[in-house]
Amino acid sequence: MSISLGELSMTKKTWTPIEEIFTGKFTEKSVNIRGWIYRTRSSGNIVFMTIRDATGTLQVTIKINNVGEHAFNDAKKALIESSLTITGTIKQDTRAPGGYELLATENQIITFADPFPITKDQSPEYLLDQRHLWLRSQKLTAIMKIRSTVVGAIHDFFRQQGFYEFDAPILQPNQCEGGSTLFEVKYYQDKTYLSQSWQLYAEAGIFSLEKIYNMGPTFRAERSKTSRHLSEFWMAEMEAAWMDLEDIIAIAKDEIRFILTQVLTCNTKELIYLNQDVEKLTRISKADYPVITYTEALEILKDKENLVVEWGKDLRTLEESTLMNHFESPLVVTNYPVDIMAFYKPRDPVHPDTALCFDMIAPGNYGEIIGGSQRSTDIAEMTKRLQDMGESIDNYQWYFDLRRYGSVPHSGYGLGVERVVAWICGTDNIKDTIPFPRTLLRFRP
RNA sequence: GCCGUCUUAGCUCAGUUGGUGGAGCACCCGGCUGUUAACCGGGCGGUCGCCGGUUCGAGUCCGGCAGACGGCGCCA
Numbered sequence: 001m002s003i004s005l006g007e008l009s010m011t012k013k014t015w016t017p018i019e020e021i022f023t024g025k026f027t028e029k030s031v032n033i034r035g036w037i038y039r040t041r042s043s044g045n046i047v048f049m050t051i052r053d054a055t056g057t058l059q060v061t062i063k064i065n066n067v068g069e070h071a072f073n074d075a076k077k078a079l080i081e082s083s084l085t086i087t088g089t090i091k092q093d094t095r096a097p098g099g100y101e102l103l104a105t106e107n108q109i110i111t112f113a114d115p116f117p118i119t120k121d122q123s124p125e126y127l128l129d130q131r132h133l134w135l136r137s138q139k140l141t142a143i144m145k146i147r148s149t150v151v152g153a154i155h156d157f158f159r160q161q162g163f164y165e166f167d168a169p170i171l172q173p174n175q176c177e178g179g180s181t182l183f184e185v186k187y188y189q190d191k192t193y194l195s196q197s198w199q200l201y202a203e204a205g206i207f208s209l210e211k212i213y214n215m216g217p218t219f220r221a222e223r224s225k226t227s228r229h230l231s232e233f234w235m236a237e238m239e240a241a242w243m244d245l246e247d248i249i250a251i252a253k254d255e256i257r258f259i260l261t262q263v264l265t266c267n268t269k270e271l272i273y274l275n276q277d278v279e280k281l282t283r284i285s286k287a288d289y290p291v292i293t294y295t296e297a298l299e300i301l302k303d304k305e306n307l308v309v310e311w312g313k314d315l316r317t318l319e320e321s322t323l324m325n326h327f328e329s330p331l332v333v334t335n336y337p338v339d340i341m342a343f344y345k346p347r348d349p350v351h352p353d354t355a356l357c358f359d360m361i362a363p364g365n366y367g368e369i370i371g372g373s374q375r376s377t378d379i380a381e382m383t384k385r386l387q388d389m390g391e392s393i394d395n396y397q398w399y400f401d402l403r404r405y406g407s408v409p410h411s412g413y414g415l416g417v418e419r420v421v422a423w424i425c426g427t428d429n430i431k432d433t434i435p436f437p438r439t440l441l442r443f444r445p
Numbered sequence: 446g447c448c449g450u451c452u453u454a455g456c457u458c459a460g461u462u463g464g465u466g467g468a469g470c471a472c473c474c475g476g477c478u479g480u481u482a483a484c485c486g487g488g489c490g491g492u493c494g495c496c497g498g499u500u501c502g503a504g505u506c507c508g509g510c511a512g513a514c515g516g517c518g519c520c521a
Contacts, residue, residue, distance in 0.1 A: 043484085044477045063478075079472085095479055119471050120482055121457030125514065181519095197521095222519060223446075235521060316518075359521090368521060416521030441514080 013085075019055035021100055026090040033058065033102065034085040036136070037078060037113075047075045050097070051086065054141075059101040060086055066105055074109045081136070083110040124429070131436060132445050142270035143432055146263055147421045151215065153262035154236045154415070157255050158213040163238065166212035168201035170194060174395040181221035183231075194219035199344075199412060200399055202239035203375060206410055207402065213238040215417065225440055226317075227429045228367045230418060232438040239412030245356045245374050248411045249332055252360055252370050253289050255415070256330060260285035263424055276426050284329045284363075291332040294354065297323055312337045321365045330369065334358040343385040346376040358413075362423040369420050372413020377403050 016031040035053035042048070047062040064072040066088075078084065088104040095101075118130055118137075127134045134140060155165075171185060171192045182193040198214045205212045215236040222229065238251065263271070264282055271278050292300070297315065301307040305322050309315070314336070315323070324331065335354035338347050345355040357373035376382050379400045383393055421433040431437040436445065 039482070041480055041483050042477090043480060046478045046480080048480045048483085050481085059481080061479075065478095093479090095481085097481060115455080115472055117455070117471090119456055121470065123457075123514090126456070218521075220520070224517095224519065225515070226517080226520095227515090229520070233521065314519085318517090371521060414521060419521055 013087075017055040018051070018053045018058045021058055021090055021102070022056070022098055024092070024100075027092050027100070028089065030087065030089050030105070031102070032085065032087050033060075034110075035083070037080050037082045037084065040075075040078065040080060042076050045072070047072070049075070051084070051102075052136075052138075057138075058098070059096040060088070060104055060107075061096075061101055062086075062104045062107055066103065067107055071107050075104075075107050077112075078109050079113050079115055081113040081116045081133075083113075084108060085110065128431065128437070128442060129445075135435060138273065140432065142267075142273045143421065143425050143427065144435065145270050146267045146425055147417075147433060149263050149266045150259050150417060150421055150424070151234075153259045154213075154215055154255070154417070156262070157258045158238060161211070161251070163211045163213045163240075164209045166202060166205040166209060166214055167216070168195065168198040168214065170217070172196070172200075174200070174391070181223075183219045183221050196220055197235070197414065198237045199239065199414070202237065202412060203399065203402055203410065206239050206241040207406065207408075210241045211238075212240070223440055227365075227431075228317075228419065228422075230430060230434065230437055230439055231443075233430075233434065234417040235414045236417055237412060237414040239410065241408050241410045243411045244409060245334065245358065245411060248372055248413055249291060249334070249358055252358075252372065252413055252415075253330075253332070256289075256360070256369075256420075257285050257287075259420065260424065271424075274425050274427075276424070280328070281424070287329045289329050289332055289360070290327060291334060291358075293335040294333055294337065295335065297333050300326060312339065314340050317365075317367065320361050320367060324361060324363055324365075328363060330363065331361045332358050333361060341373070343382050343389065343391075344376050345373040346378065347381075356411075362419065364423060364426075366419055366423040368416070369423060370413050370415045372411065374409065374411045377407045377409070379403050 013032045015034055016026060018033060018035065020026065021031065033051060033053065035051045037049050038052040038057055039050040040047065045064040049060045049062065050057050051060050062072060062075045067075070085108045086102060086104050087106040088102045091101055091103050092099060093101050116133070118127070118133055171187065172195050173192055182196060185192050185194060195218060197218065198216065202212055202214065213236070215234060217232055218235040219232055221231060238248070240248070260281060264278065264285060268278060271281065295311070298309050298311060301309060301319060301323060304326060307319065307322055309319055334357065335348060335351060336357055337353060338345065338355040341355040341357055345357045348354045348356050355373060359368045360370035361367065362369045382400070386393060386396060418430050418433040422430045425433065427433060431439065
């Protein structure tokens with residue numbers, strides 16, 4: 001028999017998070033826990049359940065002589081993912097996983113679950129179909145905890161550095177990155193697009209707040225079917241007046257080190273569950289990251305890998321991952337050819353074929369985790385490059401106004417939150433780093 | 446846009462030369478007082494993606510269609 005949810009909320013018990021039981025401080029004491037059945041098995045007059053809550057899993061032993069026949073039969077027939085409350089004594093026992101178990105004196109099923117559709121064998125597609133249920137898995141729980149730490153760390157980092165949070169519209173009339181495709185949205189009698197970047201609006205914000213940041217959803221309708229792409233992803237961006245390329249590269253490195261340090265502090269358990277090398281991540285959290293130019297990257301590829309890339313072509317996935325064979329930590333690559341860069345990235349006056357821009361590439365096969373640049377202040381050159389792309393200049397007059405009224409040198413970058421989480425967690429696919437992934441071929445559930 | 450793979454039970458898969466469709470898991474019933482993704486016995490479960498063709502006979506061979514997935518390009 002189930003207890004009513006109203007009745008449950010009226011009970012004034014103290015509930016112990018499962019994680020705390022493994023500190024040993026509750027041993028031989030009576031506790032109340034609540035959660036969901038992760039595994040269950042029975043043998044005659046004894047039922048073993050693994051119970052999970054948000055903090056961990058614990059084996060519960062239910063014996064008919066301790067809880068009575070009615071509660072015992074409920075426990076025996078409750079399927080995986082049934083929710084329940086249990087009272088009992090914590091025992092230290094080497095036979096239990098983790099060395100502790102709860103010997104039940106009472107158990108109350110809150111809701112008997114239907115047969116759970118996810119069993120031991122699952123395909124990636126099936127798990128994506130059942131995403132609303134697969135979120136309960138230990139793997140996704142671990143990743144979502146790390147994601148939460150990463151997002152919190154980004155806010156903490158910029159606020160500690162004196163940045164203000166500044167919001168841009170999600171509905172935007174113009175495109176930002178050249179070549180990327182936009183999601184069109186009906187806007188009353190008109191049409192607009194989902195935000196591809198916060199940046200153009202951020203460039204307006206720096207003239208009052210000087211140092212600003214933001215983190216929010218970003219939408220790109222690229223026809224990419226890879227383990228590194230999402231159609232909707234979260235980007236953490238910064239923009240600052242008076243800063244040049246060198247300044248923002250230093251901030252980007254500090255930001256990555258700060259994120260790593262926070263994750264290593266808060267999520268060691270999760271990193272170990274995900275089979276990540278904690279010592280290596282600790283090393284990277286304290287390291288300085290190498291900075292090379294695009295031209296130097298081509299030389300490394302040619303000299304060490306015999307991989308020849310024509311100067312002027314962008315680094316492709318193959319080249320980036322080959323390059324990363326030579327680096328344990330993230331790598332900063334600057335001065336890409338100006339002709340393949342977005343309209344707002346300025347020419348380097350010292351090396352005029354290149355732009356004052358950088359990418360930070362993650363180790364492994366996770367690709368670019370940060371992209372940024374100084375911002376052009378040359379209205380004539382930006383106008384020409386926008387026209388070459390077929391863009392209507394009228395939409396950018398407000399942006400050019402920023403150069404007409406007290407323009408200053410300024411710079412900014414964007415960090416792909418999911419790519420950073422994927423790299424730290426070592427996931428095969430970026431889809432596992434966001435609760436409900438949206439990709440070229442999937443937008444349900 | 447280019448290249449490739451897959452589609453058989455609720456889930457994961459096997460299915461020989463073309464000859465009456467199988468296993469494990471899940472679920473149900475029975476057994477078991479220390480299990481670790483428990484185990485043992487039994488049961489339930491199928492329009493072999495769809496349409497057509499070849500054949501005495503097609504899950505299997507051929508053609509078409511549909512759907513799912515992966516890689517590249519592009520990007521965070």
